[in-house]
Structure formats: structure tokens, C-alpha cells
Amino acid sequence: MKFLFAGILFLSFLNSSWSQESGLKYNRPFVIFEGCDDNDDKVKCYDIKLHELIGKNLNNKVFKDSLFLLAKKDSITVPTSILYDENGVIVKSFSSITNPVKGPSDKLKGLLDSIPQVKPVLDEYNNGVAYTTTNLFAYFLDRTKDSIIPILGFKPTEVPFSIIEKVPVYKGCNEDLSNKELVKCMNGKVAELISKHFSTKLAKKLGLPPGIKRIYVEFKIDKKGKVTDIRARGPHPDLEEEAIRVIEKMPKLKSPGYFRNKKVIVPYAIPIVFRVTD
Template identity: 55%
Template sequence: MKIFNLFIFLFFVTTLSNAQEAKQDFYKRSFIAYEGCEDSKDLERCYEISFHEFLAKHINRKALKDSIFFEAKKDTITVSASILYDENGKVVKRHSRISNPASNRIEGLEYLLDSIPTVKPVLDKKNNGVALSTRKLFGFYLNKAKDTIVPIFGYTPSEVPYEIIEKVPVYKGCDESMSNEDLKNCMNDKVVQLISENFRTNLAIKHNLKPGIQRIYVMFKIDKKGRVKDIVARGPHPEIEKEAIRVIKKIPRLKKPGYQRGKPVIVPFSIPIVFAVSD
């Protein structure tokens, strides 16, 4: 008799929390000071503008010509930058990433990490440096005729990756006053519980799946009104895929969608459902 054991992992990528999520009075400098931003009253805003200009200047013609950008159907593209600065203001490359969210590719962009200047780090009240992870989205106008990109300041794409969304979607039953990190954990727990309670495990036996580790990859989006849409599943059997889609459709309309720059946006999710089938 085959035994089916179900394990669910939500692919919610997280990085170190932004210093602003801690109490402001703990810091002498609560955000990094990028080159030329040392005297700015809004260090984060100055960083965002300066880094935007850095990307526009340093993304080279080779990167522009490869498929990351020039297979894009629209005239606007988005670049996602998740950068970890250590306590000395230097980029920690192994924990930093620059990519195009639409393709989730980093080929052709990883060289940018070598060019990011050292910044003045976050400082606590005792003037000790503090590491900081920044997560930003940058929009560009794509001029294919001239192989150039032009920064669009204040750009808000219609779709924002979950790991860098400014305000994460609020799942039913989660307290919207919680931090982003706690809201992510709350949603994780709620969705795992929903799948565990509703997934029909007998399908693995019914369709005679081979013993061993099996995986179902489920992708879906939370739209601007907090509703689940565009559910896609890839698994070891068509009926297993249908079951995964059926269960994800049970996710209730969220209390609030994701927000970026104060505007509701679409947020994509990926859920690998891993299960073991044994004799």
C-alpha cells in the first residue's frame, strides 16, 4: 500500500529587514548615504534616484541587446535590485541581486554589482556601522532603435515581485498592522493550512505515482483587488495539477492587495508542493 506524505513550501523570498522597520531612535543614520547624498534630508529618496541613474549609466549595450530587454514587448522595462550593504557600506555580492522581474534572469546584469560604489553605512547611536538590505524597483523607457534606456523616476509597474513589495498583501485573518515580515509569515501559515486541509492525497495512490519525492509547482497572482488569478500548475500527473489548482482557488479574497508607492499592484507567487510517495 502506498503512503502519501505532503509537504508545502511557499516560495516567499526574504532578505534582511530594512533599518526603517526598527525604531528610528536607535539610529544616528537610519539609512545609507549614497555618493552625493550625504547632506540629503531624505537619504532613502536620494539613494533611489542616484541608484536609478547608476543603472541607466552602467547597463551596457550587450545587456541591452540580449533577451532580458529586447525581447520585451513593451517600451517600458523594470529592473529589480536587492542589495545588501555590510556594516562598512560595501556591497555583499553573494547576498545581492539585480534582475529583470519579468524573466527573473540575472545573466548580463551581475557585472553591475562590481561597480556599485561603497556608501556611508547605517549608524547606530554609538556610531557603529549596521548592515542594511535595500529592495527597489526601477523603471526605464526602452529605445530599441538607439540601444538606450531612459530612467522613469517614480515608476510603478503593474506587477511587483512579492519579495520586494513595499506593502505585502494582507491575508484574511492576518492583522494588517503587523510588519511586512510578520504578514508574510501569517500568509504562509494560512496557505499551508489551507492546502494541507484540502489537498486530496489519495490521488497519488489512485494514479499510481512512482515511489519517491514528487513535486507540484504552482504559480498564481494576487490582483489589484486581492483576488487569486492566473493559476498554473506543473506536476507529475494532469489530475494532480488539476487538484493543486482546485485547492489554490479556495484561497479567499485577501483583505488588501499588495501596494507599491501607495498604489495597488499585482503580486505573483510560487508554491512548490513537495510530497513523498512510499510503498
């Protein structure tokens, strides 16, 4: 039997992000949601209005029945990433509201249609500027009253990569890079780590049948930049233990992830992929 290491696929779930460049001036630095014109804190008003609007739509039977059936807890968190164009209109192909009970690849289709046009960000010449808002909204599943209720004032401690504002920085990566470049750099560093330390001899000893094999590894980067809560699922318990052993070798990161200028825990998922042949 031959063992061929085919490489590593890294699942970061990072959406495209449009952000304001530092040093530029804006006459309107944030979008204005319907009904927030006269509010002193327009960012907070936007968050509350969108939070309540999504909650209202989640109470529609088509969404509510599924959430009540599949949610394992009495509360859920819903990641949102909304890109508004220069006129304040949602760009649906670059926007998402993630299904909290089915994972990052599953979107709550139809909810974007309920979000109204906003007043866009304006540069110093009053030209509209495309802008992305990201949120992690929490909701209480009140099964006794058959209702989904927004949990206002929720401050997340764990934020998925789909909406993270500043990704964790791996040792050896330049923290001045963009999120996309930082993820690419980290992908390469993790791939090097696994290629160097993963034992191919172990896989040969297990007598696995021919074909493509995957070991799915999940872990979290805590607020100190340390890797924690490593879990693995693969075709053999020994391979799962080996994957965990290798990920435990990851050094403490230069900096953790940030959301709303605060340190947060960031989950990662890595499939280690290899091929076994006769």
C-alpha cells in the same frame, strides 16, 4: 499503487531585510548616494542615480545581448535589494540585482561592483546603522538604437516578494509581526489549506508512475487582498485543475502587500510536492 503526501514547499523569495525600528531617532534617516549631498530630496536623488547607473551597466554587451535575446517585451523591471553596512559599504552577500528575464533565483552578477560607497544612515549619536534599500526599476529596450534606457518616474503596481516592504497578511496572522514571521505564518496557513482540501484520491485514480511529483502553482494577491490569476503546471491536467480548485478556496487576506506605502499586487509561487509508490 500507494500515494504519499509529502508536504508543501513554499517559494516566497524573501530576502533578509534590515529596517529602522519604529520609535528610534536618526540624524540621517537615509543613505546619501554619491552626488546627492546638496539635493533637497535625497531619497529621490538616490533612486534616480542608482536607476541610471544600473541602466548604464546593463548596456554593456555581456548583459545587453542576453536581455535583448530573452526579453519577451520591450520593457523590463529590475528588482534591487542593496544592504549597506555601518560605513555605507555594500554587503554583497545580502544584496542582489535580479535578472528580469531569468527569474528571482538568477542575479545580475557584477553590477553590485559598480555601486559606490554611500554615506550611511546615522542614529541620534551619529553612529552608522546598517540599512537596506529596495527598488523596482523599469527600462525600455530600444532595439532600433541597440540601447537600454531608464524609464524614470516608473511606479510599479506589481512587486515581487524579494523587495516587498510589507508582505500581505493572511487571515489569522498577526499583522504586527515582521515580514519574515508573516511569511512563515502564511506558509503554515496555505499548507493547512492544501493538506485539508487536496484530493489524494484523484492522484490514485490517474495511475501516475512511481516517484516524486510536483505541481507548480502561481497566483497573485491583488490590491484588495484577493487571490487572482491562478495557474498550475503539473504531471497531469486533472492535478493542475485540482491545485487551482484548492487555491481558489484561499480566503481574502487581511491586507495586501505594500511598497513605498502604497498597495501593490504581489505574485506567489507554490510547489505542491508528493510521492507516488508502487
